[in-house]
Amino acid sequence: MPPPTHGAEYERLCDSRNKKKDWSQWGPYLAERQWGTIREDYSDDGETWDYFTHDHARSRAYRWGEDGLLGFCDKRCRLCFSVVLWNAKDSILKERLFGLTGNEGNHGEDVKEQYFYLDSTPTHSYMKSLYKYPQQAFPYQQLVEENKRRTKEDGEFEILDTEIFDNNEYFDVFVEYAKKDADDILIRITIENRANKAANIHLLPTVFFRNSWSWKANHDEINTRPKIERRDGENILRLDHEKLGLYAFDINSLDDDDDDQLPEVLFTENETNFKKLYDSENESSYVKDAFHEYLIDGIKDAVNPSCQGTKTALHYKFNIEGNSSKILYFRLYKLSDDGNIPKKITRQQMSEIFNQRKQEADLFYESIYEGKLHKDEKNIIRQAYAGLLNSKQFYYYIVKDWLDGEGKHFMPKFDEKRQAILKNKEWRHMACQDILSVPDKWEYPWVAAWDLAFHLIPFAHIDPDFAKSQLKLIMREWYMHANGQIMAYEMNLDDVNPPVIAWSAWRVYKMSAVSVKERDRDFLTSVFLKLLLNFSWWINRKDPTNKNLFSGGFMGLDNIGVFDRTEELPEGMTMNQSDGTSWIAFFAVVMLQISLELSGGQDGYPVNDAFQDISSKFVEHFVDIIHAINTFGGAKTGLWDDEDGFYYDQVKYANGDVKHLKVRSFVGLIPLLAVSVIESQRMDMLPGFKKRFSYFLRHKNNGPRQHILEKESTKNKNGLTYLLTIPNEEQLRRILKYLLDENEFLSEYGLRSLSKYHEKHPFTFNFDGEEEKKVIYVPAESVCGMYGGNSNWRGPIWLCINYLLVEALERYHRFYGDSWKVECPTRSGQMMTLLEVSREITRRLTKLFLRDDQGRRPCLGDDHRFQKDPHWRDLLLFHEYFHGDTGQGLGASHQTGWTALIIRHIEDMASLRTENEQKER
Numbered sequence: 001m002p003p004p005t006h007g008a009e010y011e012r013l014c015d016s017r018n019k020k021k022d023w024s025q026w027g028p029y030l031a032e033r034q035w036g037t038i039r040e041d042y043s044d045d046g047e048t049w050d051y052f053t054h055d056h057a058r059s060r061a062y063r064w065g066e067d068g069l070l071g072f073c074d075k076r077c078r079l080c081f082s083v084v085l086w087n088a089k090d091s092i093l094k095e096r097l098f099g100l101t102g103n104e105g106n107h108g109e110d111v112k113e114q115y116f117y118l119d120s121t122p123t124h125s126y127m128k129s130l131y132k133y134p135q136q137a138f139p140y141q142q143l144v145e146e147n148k149r150r151t152k153e154d155g156e157f158e159i160l161d162t163e164i165f166d167n168n169e170y171f172d173v174f175v176e177y178a179k180k181d182a183d184d185i186l187i188r189i190t191i192e193n194r195a196n197k198a199a200n201i202h203l204l205p206t207v208f209f210r211n212s213w214s215w216k217a218n219h220d221e222i223n224t225r226p227k228i229e230r231r232d233g234e235n236i237l238r239l240d241h242e243k244l245g246l247y248a249f250d251i252n253s254l255d256d257d258d259d260d261q262l263p264e265v266l267f268t269e270n271e272t273n274f275k276k277l278y279d280s281e282n283e284s285s286y287v288k289d290a291f292h293e294y295l296i297d298g299i300k301d302a303v304n305p306s307c308q309g310t311k312t313a314l315h316y317k318f319n320i321e322g323n324s325s326k327i328l329y330f331r332l333y334k335l336s337d338d339g340n341i342p343k344k345i346t347r348q349q350m351s352e353i354f355n356q357r358k359q360e361a362d363l364f365y366e367s368i369y370e371g372k373l374h375k376d377e378k379n380i381i382r383q384a385y386a387g388l389l390n391s392k393q394f395y396y397y398i399v400k401d402w403l404d405g406e407g408k409h410f411m412p413k414f415d416e417k418r419q420a421i422l423k424n425k426e427w428r429h430m431a432c433q434d435i436l437s438v439p440d441k442w443e444y445p446w447v448a449a450w451d452l453a454f455h456l457i458p459f460a461h462i463d464p465d466f467a468k469s470q471l472k473l474i475m476r477e478w479y480m481h482a483n484g485q486i487m488a489y490e491m492n493l494d495d496v497n498p499p500v501i502a503w504s505a506w507r508v509y510k511m512s513a514v515s516v517k518e519r520d521r522d523f524l525t526s527v528f529l530k531l532l533l534n535f536s537w538w539i540n541r542k543d544p545t546n547k548n549l550f551s552g553g554f555m556g557l558d559n560i561g562v563f564d565r566t567e568e569l570p571e572g573m574t575m576n577q578s579d580g581t582s583w584i585a586f587f588a589v590v591m592l593q594i595s596l597e598l599s600g601g602q603d604g605y606p607v608n609d610a611f612q613d614i615s616s617k618f619v620e621h622f623v624d625i626i627h628a629i630n631t632f633g634g635a636k637t638g639l640w641d642d643e644d645g646f647y648y649d650q651v652k653y654a655n656g657d658v659k660h661l662k663v664r665s666f667v668g669l670i671p672l673l674a675v676s677v678i679e680s681q682r683m684d685m686l687p688g689f690k691k692r693f694s695y696f697l698r699h700k701n702n703g704p705r706q707h708i709l710e711k712e713s714t715k716n717k718n719g720l721t722y723l724l725t726i727p728n729e730e731q732l733r734r735i736l737k738y739l740l741d742e743n744e745f746l747s748e749y750g751l752r753s754l755s756k757y758h759e760k761h762p763f764t765f766n767f768d769g770e771e772e773k774k775v776i777y778v779p780a781e782s783v784c785g786m787y788g789g790n791s792n793w794r795g796p797i798w799l800c801i802n803y804l805l806v807e808a809l810e811r812y813h814r815f816y817g818d819s820w821k822v823e824c825p826t827r828s829g830q831m832m833t834l835l836e837v838s839r840e841i842t843r844r845l846t847k848l849f850l851r852d853d854q855g856r857r858p859c860l861g862d863d864h865r866f867q868k869d870p871h872w873r874d875l876l877l878f879h880e881y882f883h884g885d886t887g888q889g890l891g892a893s894h895q896t897g898w899t900a901l902i903i904r905h906i907e908d909m910a911s912l913r914t915e916n917e918q919k920e921r
C-alpha cells in the first residue's frame with residue numbers, strides 16, 4: 001500500500017514538506033542516555049564507560065547533548081522537557097533511565113528499567129509513553145552486584161527478577177504530548193497507583209536549556225546565555241533563547257476550578273558541580289544537581305531564590321490512594337515578539353485537543369494498514385511505529401572539536417598518549433547536528449548506518465520524506481568520507497558494515513510513491529551518484545588484490561565467526577569471506593537495478609545513455625564477483641564446498657594450503673541475497689545495455705557454474721526472463737535443504753543465525769600453536785566476549801537478515817515460478833514454491849509477537865506479568881534479536897529500528913489472509 005494521502009496528519013506532513021509550517025520542530029529527540037557515549041569521553045585511557053558514568057550524569061553538564069526520562073525537545077535540542085520522579089525512598093531522583101555499562105553487564109550494556117512507547121504520529125502531533133516506577137527503593141546496587149557475580153554462561157539479571165514490582169507496588173506514569181500547533185505543545189501526565197494502598201510520589205516536570213555556553217566551540221552561535229525566569233505576579237515561566245526565541249511554560253494551565261496544588265517552582269543552572277566531582281571551585285553558584293541536593297539532601301540554599309536560571313522544575317508531592325490516579329496538564333508554547341501572554345486554555349479544552357489528536361492518529365494508521373488486521377495485530381503495529389518514531393534523536397557530534405578537546409580543567413591534556421588512543425581520527429570532517437533515527441536511545445544512542453538502512457523501510461510507509469532525507473543526509477559531504485566510505489557507528493566510524501544503504505534507497509524509492517509515475521527520480525539520482533563513490537571505496541579498499549573476493553572484518557555479524565575478522569591474521573595467511581564477497585555482489589545487483597531504472601526508456605522517460613553504460617558496468621562487476629566466489633581461492637570450487645553443499649569462509653596458508661571454515665551460519669546464506677530478475681522486454685527499451693548484456697552471455701558466462709540463467713518469460717510470450725544469481729539451480733536446492741531444516745536454520749519463529757547442528761557438533765579451529773577456537777550453537781546471549789559480548793549471532797533470530805532472505809526468496813520465485821518446489825520443512829514431505837516458503841518464514845516470524853493458543857507472546861518470555869497481568873500483557877518490547885528456540889526477546893530491549901520490520905511481515909500475512917477469504921467467497 002502507498003503512503004497516506006489524506007487526513008489531518010497527512011496535511012501536517014505536507015505542510016512540513018512544503019515549508020508552510022514546521023511540525024517537526026518539536027519531538028522525542030531527547031536522548032535517553034548521553035552519559036557513557038564516545039562523544040562525552042575525554043578520558044586519557046579510552047575507557048568510555050568509566051569516564052562519564054550514570055552517577056556523574058546528574059552533576060555534570062554534557063558537552064554533546066542531553067538526556068531525560070520520556071522527554072521532548074526542539075530539533076536542535078536547545079530547550080528540553082523531561083519528567084523527574086522521586087518515591088521518597090530512592091537515594092537519587094529518577095531523572096534518567098538506569099542501566100549497566102558494558103563493563104558491568106555479564107552480556108554487555110543493558111538498560112534495567114520498564115518503559116514502553118505506546119503511540120506516535122510521524123509529526124509527533126500526538127505521542128504517548130509509559131514508565132513503570134517502583135514504590136520501594138530502586139534496586140540499583142542489587143542489579144550491579146548480581147550481574148557482576150554472573151558469568152557469560154548465565155542469563156542477565158533483570159529488574160523483574162528483583163521482585164521490586166511484586167504486589168503491584170509501582171506507579172504507571174503515562175506521558176502524553178499533543179500539539180495544539182507547531183510551536184504549542186500540550187503535555188498530560190497521568191500517574192496511576194497500581195498498588196492497593198496509598199503511596200507517596202514527587203513529580204518534577206522539568207524544563208532546561210542544553211548547556212551550549214560553557215564550551216569554546218559554540219556551534220549554536222549564541223552570544224548570550226539563555227534564561228528561564230518567573231516574573232512577579234506571573235504564573236508562567238519565560239524561556240528565552242537567542243536562536244529559538246521566547247517561549248512560555250505554564251506553571252498552572254488551568255483557569256477553572258481544580259484541586260491540584262500549586263507547585264513549588266525550583267531554579268538552578270545547567271552547570272557542572274565541580275565542587276562535588278573534582279573538589280574545585282564551581283563556575284556557578286547553582287549547579288545541575290541542585291534539585292537532588294534540595295529534595296534528598298535537604299540543602300535549601302542549593303536552588304536559586306531569585307527565580308531564574310537555565311534549569312527549572314515544578315515540584316509536586318502527591319499521596320495517591322491505592323488503585324487511584326492523578327492527572328496533570330502542562331503547556332509549552334511560543335510567545336509573540338512582544339512577550340504578551342495569550343489567554344490560557346482550560347483543562348477541558350486541553351483534554352479535547354488530546355482527544356482530537358488521538359482520533360487523528362487513529363485515522364492516520366487506519367488509512368495505511370494493509371489487509372484486514374485483527375485488534376492485536378493493530379496493537380503490535382501501532383507500538384512498533386511508536387518505538388520507531390521515538391528513536392528519532394538529536395545527534396550532535398562535531399568530530400574535529402571533539403578530537404581537539406575543550407581545554408576545560410576537568411579534561412585531560414591532549415598529549416601523545418591521549419592522541420594515540422583516540423577513536424575516529426580519520427573523520428575530522430564529520431559534523432552532525434541533525435535528527436537521526438538511532439537503533440536504541442539508551443543502548444545505542446547514536447547513528448549506525450547499517451541499522452538505519454532497515455529503519456527506513458517502515459519509515460517509508462508513514463513518512464517517506466523523512467526516510468529519503470535520512471538517506472541523503474548520511475551521504476552528504478559532512479557525513480560521508482571523501483574516500484567514499486559511509487560511517488559505521490559512533491564507537492568506530494571507520495568500521496566496516498554490510499553495504500545495505502543502496503538496497504534501502506531502492507526500496508524507499510519504490511515504497512514512498514503513490515504510483516510508479518510519481519516516484520522521486522531526483523532523490524534516486526542523488527543517492528545513486530553518492531553510492532557510486534561508496535561502491536568504488538569497497539572495490540578499491542576491501543579487495544586490494546583485485547581478485548573479486550572481499551573481506552570486511554566485522555560485516556555486521558558480530559561474533560558469528562571463528563575469530564575476530566578485524567584482527568590481523570598470522571603472517572602469510574589470508575582470508576576470503578563468503579559474506580563479505582556476497583554483500584558486494586548484493587550491492588552490485590542493487591546498483592544495477594537503480595541504474596536500469598534511471599536509464600529511462602519507460603514511463604515516458606527518454607533513454608539516458610550514461611546510465612545505460614553504468615548498468616553494463618554493474619553486470620560486469622556482478623559476473624566477475626560471482627565467478628570468483630564459485631571458482632577462486634585455491635580450492636576447486638572457491639568458497640562453495642561441494643561436499644557439504646554450502647558456502648563457507650576460506651583461509652589460505654602461507655604454503656598455499658586452503659581450508660574452508662565449515663561453520664553453517666548466515667555467512668553461507670548471504671550469497672542467496674545477491675539475486676536479480678531482468679525481463680528481456682525491459683532490455684529491448686535499452687539497446688546499448690542489451691548489446692553489452694548479450695556480450696556477457698556469449699563471452700563471460702562460461703564458467704563451471706552459470707551466473708546468468710534464462711527462461712521463457714511469463715510476462716512476454718516472445719521474451720526471456722534472466723536470473724542473475726550466485727548459486728545455480730543445483731546449489732540453491734542444496735542450500736535450501738539446510739535453510740528449511742528445523743534441526744538447522746528453520747526455527748519455529750524464523751531463521752536462526754547459526755545452524756542448530758553446531759549445538760552437538762561444535763566447529764573448532766586453531767592457528768598454529770594458538771589456543772583452539774570454537775563455534776557452538778548459542779540461541780540466547782553471547783557466551784564469548786568478541787565485540788564486547790553484548791550481542792550474539794551464534795543462534796538467535798535477527799529480523800534484519802530474515803527480512804532480506806524473505807525478499808530474496810520472492811525474487812527467486814519470480815524466475816522459477818510455481819512449478820519449482822522444495823520440501824518445507826526439510827523431511828516433512830510437504831512441497832512448496834519459493835513464494836510459499838517465503839510466506840512460511842514470514843508466518844513464523846509473526847509468531848514472535850502474536851499471542852499463541854494459550855494467550856502467550858513468545859517474545860516476552862515467561863514472566864507472568866507480560867503474559868497475564870492486564871496492566872502488562874498488551875505492552876510490547878521490540879528487542880534487538882530473539883532466542884533461536886523459544887523466540888524470547890534478547891539484547892537491547894527497545895531496538896525498534898530494524899525490529900519494526902515485523903510490521904511488514906504482519907501486514908503481509910494479513911493481506912494474504914484477506915486475499916484467501918475473498919477467494920473463498
